[in-house]
């Protein structure tokens with residue numbers, strides 16, 4: 440039994456952090472993916488009794504005797520609801536992962552590895568298996584690598600379970616039915632909880648369902664943009680950790696509840712207005728430009744509010760200053776504190792200007808890319824080549 444699952448990363452156009460506190464946020468999937476290949480040994484197959492996890496791009500391989508995992512974790516927990524990992528299980532997972540001696544430079548991976556073990560055993564118990572993970576997303580840079588990982592892992596696990604009804608003979612990538620996607624999303628959310636502490640659920644939701652969405656208090660609304668939206672993504676390459684940044688905003692909120700409530704209300708209005716603008720009819724270049732000008736201001740306002748939440752960074756400020764020289768608006772995307780910055784590229788902006796901005800940003804040591812936004816969500820493939 441084997442399957443491949445791939446889940447996209449995302450950008451947040453407005454509302455990160457505030458969305459954790461109930462404000463609306465707007466996000467879109469991007470065409471960078473995390474892919475998980477999963478092969479589970481059936482009872483009749485001979486196996487080495489190991490659960491193996493290979494993080495291929497990082498050149499790291501981990502394995503655990505399934506008997507050892509059985510002593511530490513409760514095992515399958517189906518049907519629904521997916522289980523939230525208890526503190527006790529977290530501790531057992533930490534010691535299973537510690538035994539693998541993850542190199543210090545990759546220390547942040549420990550939570551990802553624990554999450555894999557938790558999700559795997561919750562769906563498939565203690566069956567020997569091999570999982571191979573590859574990703575074109577930068578890890579811990581604000582493009583939703585944790586969510587894409589949790590969604591791809593959950594999709595691969597569910598695809599090989601009795602809980603979904605996929606066509607195993609179909610060639611190439613296929614999607615899940617709507618109710619199955621909801622299931623994948625619920626399992627992935629449990630994984631995100633382990634990595635983010637207190638996630639809003641926006642990242643796993645947009646990775647699961649794809650497209651562009653507005654997300655508020657756990658509810659998603661599909662957005663159908665009626666204008667072209669081109670974003671430059673600049674990776675400052677400053678590593679950060681979403682869990683710590685989310686916790687720091689919550690601490691600030693406890694210290695200044697009223698002021699922060701106003702900040703979150705302002706972000707809520709920005710996201711709602713942004714969603715209205717991108718969906719409003721734009722029959723000609725003039726309307727598109729007018730709408731882009733409004734988006735420009737909303738992105739600047741959102742960035743200002745993110746600064747007041749304490750999640751900007753000197754490298755982010757450098758990107759903002761650099762792009763402003765070319766009259767382009769930018770804001771951080773994801774958790775901030777480094778990571779990636781979005782810059783709106785107006786539809787009529789000359790290619791030569793885009794190249795100049797990119798060259799100037801890259802001369803600062805940053806990495807730029809232009810991703811397709813609003814594509815498909817999670818998919819699986821049972822065929823060996825696709």
Ligand SMILES: Nc1ncnc2c1ncn2[C@@H]1O[C@H](COP(=O)(O)OP(=O)(O)OP(=O)(O)O)[C@@H](O)[C@H]1O
Nearest residue numbers: 547548551579580581582583584585588681773774
């Ligand atoms: N391909 C992967 N393999 C294993 N673990 C991963 C992988 N991708 C992400 N992770 C886990 O997710 C962590 C990074 O998640 P984090 O939420 O901090 O950043 P992000 O998801 O990239 O950014 P954001 O949450 O701001 O969008 C990694 O340290 C690791 O534990």
Ligand SMILES: C[C@@](O)(CCO)CC(=O)[O-]
Nearest residue numbers: 455456638639640773774
């Ligand atoms: C910072 C945050 O708002 C987005 C991270 O991509 C966290 C979350 O919503 O879970």
Ligand SMILES: [Mg+2]
Nearest residue numbers: 583585586681
């Ligand atoms: Mg994340």
